[in-house]
Amino acid sequence: MVRVLFIFLFLFISCDKNDNSSSQRVEKTYSEEDIVNGGNLIIGTTGEPDGLNPLTAHTKNAKDAISLIYRRLADLNEDLTTFSPQLAKSWEFSKDSLSILFNLRTDVKWHDGEVFNSEDVVFTFNLHKNDLLGWEGYSFKENIQSAVARNDSTVIFYFSEKSPTLLMDAVEGYIIPEHLLSKIPVEEMESSTYSRNPIGTGPFRLSEWKSQQSLTLSKFSGYYEEGKPRLDAIVIQIIPDNINLYRQVLGGDIDFMENVPPGDFNKLSKQWNEGNSNIKPYNFLGRGYEFIGWNLIDPENYSQVMEAAGDNDPNLEELLKPHKLFGSWKVRAALTMAIDRNTIIDVVTNGLAIPMHGPIPLIMWAYDPNANSIWEYDVEGAKEFLGDAGWKDTDGDGILDKDGTIFSFEMVTNAGNEERKQALTIIQQQLLEVGIEMTPRVFEPALLFGRMLPSRNLDAALLGWSVGLKMELTPLFHSSSIFIPFNFVSYRSQEFDDLENAAKRETRQAIAQKHWNGIAKLLSWELPYSWLYYKTETTVIHSRFKGVKVDKRGAFINMEEWWIPFEERSDHDMLAEN
Amino acid sequence: MLAYSIRRLITALLTLFLGVSLTFFVIRLAPGDPTDRFLTPSMSPKVKAAITEKLGLNEPLPIQYMTWVKNVIIDFDFGDSFANGRKASTVIMDALPYTLLLSTLSLLFGLLLGTVSGVYSALRVGTPVDRAITSILMFFYSVPSFWLGLILLGIFSIELNWLPGSQITSIFHERLSFFGKIGDYAAHLILPVLTLGLTTAPVYGRFVRSSMVEVLNSDFIVSARARGLSERKIVFNYGLRNALLPLISILGTSFPALFSGAVIVEVIYSLPGMGRVMVDAALGRDYPIIMAASAVAFVAVIIGNFLADIGYAVADPRVRLGDSS
Amino acid sequence: MNAFKNLISQLWKSPSGRIGLILVALFSLLALGAPLLSPYDPIKQNLLLKSSPPSISHLFGTDLFGRDILSRLLYGARVSMGIGLGSAFLAVFLGSAVGLSAGFLRGGIDTFLMRIVDLLLGFPKFFILLLVVGLGSPSIWLTATVLGALSWMEIARVVRGEVVLIREMNYVKAATALGLSPMNIAMRYVLPNVSGSIIVSATLLVGTMILVEASLSYLGFGVQPPDASWGTIMNQGRIDPLGTWWISASAGSAIFLSLIGFNLLGDSLRDVLDPRTENSQS
């Protein structure tokens, strides 16, 4: 269940890591000559991919598998700003910074034996730009006017305007085979059988897919990098129940698992450090963070105004009234001080998260911890602020009131996310200590995201965003997004708009950083959100795998380089290849 | 008989049609929008509109309904899953065999266990053995299947590690011999079948016991005893036959219950059957899957009832006589 | 009241009736007396005591937030039994109304109503429940209403079957000959004589409803916080089934024991009220 709901946590597409695997155990080191090929990796996952067509797949499970089957033109490096060649050997910017020329590899084959060439790149780009398809990385391509093949091994991308992210925009998205997909109408792309029979240029090819059970990815012998992949096969075993899955990791049936429950992860780390386990834990900054969004406008007024004026009325924004409770900055600041992030982290994630104070995700280059205004846990301060805002407990019932109304509201979250439910429960208690009555409410994701957020019909919501690789806050806070569900708090500020516009166009990183710091300071002071914590990943991998690289981009970044020494091979490595 | 069967068939089809149509409207009128799952913060409204159009969700509801009915009747096409674009019928056909396997095995196990304990108990009415069996049946009748499932899973899979606790095959399934494969399936099915079978058995056990007690007290058994027939013959030829007859009719109606029992058991043991498909589809507002799954569920129920009627007719000589007249 | 006493004493005669009565009475008292009996506030957190196993101060242990499981179960009894009773009541009301109308009025109305019953009986109920209860934020009321609205058909069948028999009884004919109104006859001559079957079905249904609600909540579809039913509490124990075994053990036992109670009581009531042994009626 948790897995399905995960789909609903819309997240930006991004990557990152922080190489602080919690390992203190000394491991044997290997040199290039020790490396031998062969063996298998069994990945355990709670969800089945929703298809392996990079154009139409949405779930993390699908994207992970796709990253093994397909290649891009170039791949993002750990710094999240530079790129390494993949299908493109090299690239050059034009002098006017409005086009990039890619030199493609000529030795790349598709899994079906066809040769990869520039037609595939142009074909892929045209589909990315196709509205009808609704590819989720569409926004990356908005600044690109066209992609033109000069010859079989050269493609030029033309841009509308200058931007610091030209290369990132151009290389986003996996290249798909023109010879297989050109005949499929766009509308039928998602339902096409191709989604279950993907052909890519990556190190692994799909060899078997048993619905709801497992996927087998076999070594692609025609892969362009010499000697890779080193493993014979990767089996993705689907076990919908997280606890069951974890038990199988302990039992040795599964080699690799993400999202290990924090309590279990800590136990496992301890065992690993003591040398009592061959399951190696990796703890690194992930891609998700949790926050409370305060509705800044009055929900009732909003629906009346929308009904009366329609969303095309140019004066709409002026008609909106501030929220009775959270329209007040003092109240938001008090609420932020009333919440003890560390306790929440302790209980909900067993300490495996980092307190968060501002809008910039911790893995992004633009993150500067000193830029945020920090509101530490301070019950007295919270009470004082609330008093300043006129909220006093005049009738002695323990709940604050003002002009005859008591300080009471509902905080909503989506069903299916245990952590959020738990966090809500704790926050309820913490708010009660300062005299605020908060009722937690859990709604089906479809209802919450489909109806409540768009209609602003809520007081406050505890949600999480997933982080994309581009520095981007427009959907969440820009005034141009005020009527889309992502800016469900209806934040609008000229200052923010100016800063973000400038930051996104600035090609000099140092200056861009200044703008982003300004944004961090502004938002963490104005508090449309109370940011709670940034989650760390809890991934475990069997220690017989060598050459493993796990960083803020995730644990799937170099699986083609993983290998297993002969002496450590297990049952899994004897699996017949099929 | 033919006329009757045709009449039954028409009623069944009508039931199916009405039921599925009702489900269609209930689901569509429910809050929630399947396109939300495609939302990403950077998606433009234009793209969302395109998706809505692609999924046919922009049409008025009656039109959507007509289209759906047309596609199902003419092409037997239930549409493509919103979640992964696969044909809904394919998704169902992938999952259905496992649910059928689980339900059938559990039914047989529960039936066997229920009949044996019911008959045994009936032959010893009022004795401590009878009371013990009745109590045990009441125990399993009242124990929630998910709790029993958790307990069995905890003991036999997690603590003792004797049996697998998830999936239908092991990772090494492919390299097993033919019999090895069967054994592998069996090992994975033991706990689920035990869970579902044990909670179903009391339904039959209690029923068999009371009807057997009634039959054993009836005049023809008494007179058979008086004629000095062997107890064995009395129990099996006279008693059991008459006592089991009514069981057939409740078998048919217990099909829906078995189906919903399978949903929970499949979720607990992570089996790749209809249970997971249904739960996921319900959560994700995956209309085509929901509709196809409910059609299957309706068909299962209707077939169950139909088989019960036929079985009843075949088993009851009076019914057969009536037929030939 | 005399009849009631009589009934109780008859139930008390058999061991199963006694156990059923005791369990049902016990759980009802626990639910009613939750505020008095709970050693702690069921929502009061004590994070210092989070996930602690059973002890003298917390007999059934605590949950992730250090809340007392015993107190939560006592309050959960209100929700679980409330939903069980409420939905069974609704189902009995609807089922009796439909069964009585069909059996009493016969003819086209009977055929029509029973066709509907057949149709609804064919519904894959649990699946529909998943879909419908999953729609909104399922409150106690919504859950009880949906459960009740989907469970009345069997009662309608039972009631109709009985009514058809009773309708042919001479006292009904005599009443008709006396010129009593059909409504009067239905309510005073027919209904009281099917009440035995209705009470039996209703008692058994309460157990079934508690179980169905628990199953839904266990799957995460049932009532949502701040309300907590036994199923919800059990679902909470699912996060770490071995580490916090006491949560699912105690919640599971509560569900199980209440089911035993209602099932035994229902069975015993059937024995006592069996309409076929007419003279045993009070």
Add this chain to the structure above:
Amino acid sequence: MDNKELILRIKELSISYRSSGSSFWGSKEEIVAVNDVSLTVRRGKTFAIVGESGSGKTSIAMSILGFVKPVSGTVEFNGMNLFSLEADKRRKTMRLIQPVFQDANSALNPRMTVETSLADSIDTPDQLQKREQTNSLLRSVGLSSDHMGKYPHQLSGGQKQRLCIARALAPEPELLILDEPVSAQDLSIQAQILSLLLEIKKAKNITYLLISHDLNVVRILADRVAVMRSGILVEEASCEKFFSDPTHPYSQELLENSGIK
């Protein structure tokens, strides 16, 4: 015969049932229970219909009471066609025809006390008057007010039948349909009930339509006798004539079998 003297007139009455048959699949067959029967009953007299079970005598009674719809024919009561009365008028009229059934057990609502059963049959809103009438009714059938609070299962068979008679008398009917009124009772009770019936008839001048297979009972109560066989009326005669000189061979057979002749 003028209308005053004539209380009930049955004309060409035919009744048939649809049997569901023993066949599970099979089609339904029609069974003719009463075939073209006509007869008249005089006010203040006892008219007996005799015949074996299945001869259709009870069907005639049920159709008079309106529980069975005839295929054809009419039943006139006090000159009014019972089948074509308006609902309201019909309800009033029907209160003048009351049945007494064979099995008093099934004729009494097991959930009602003696008092309620009787009170239900008295059509007055005045509670005091109701109570009085209930009491006098009870007394008139030989029961005491001690029985008021009792349930049917607390009464003896004879007491139950007396209660049934009391209930039938409550609306002050003109015609009582007695369907095997004593055949479920012991011989000694039979005699008591029969004498009660005779007494009541004398006191209230009520007409009886007696349905019975027991010729002894018929001989005690009846003024006229009609014999039914397989739905057909084979003979109708005065009581004396019937018992002394039956014309139809079937009537003779009946008399012989009953040991009266």
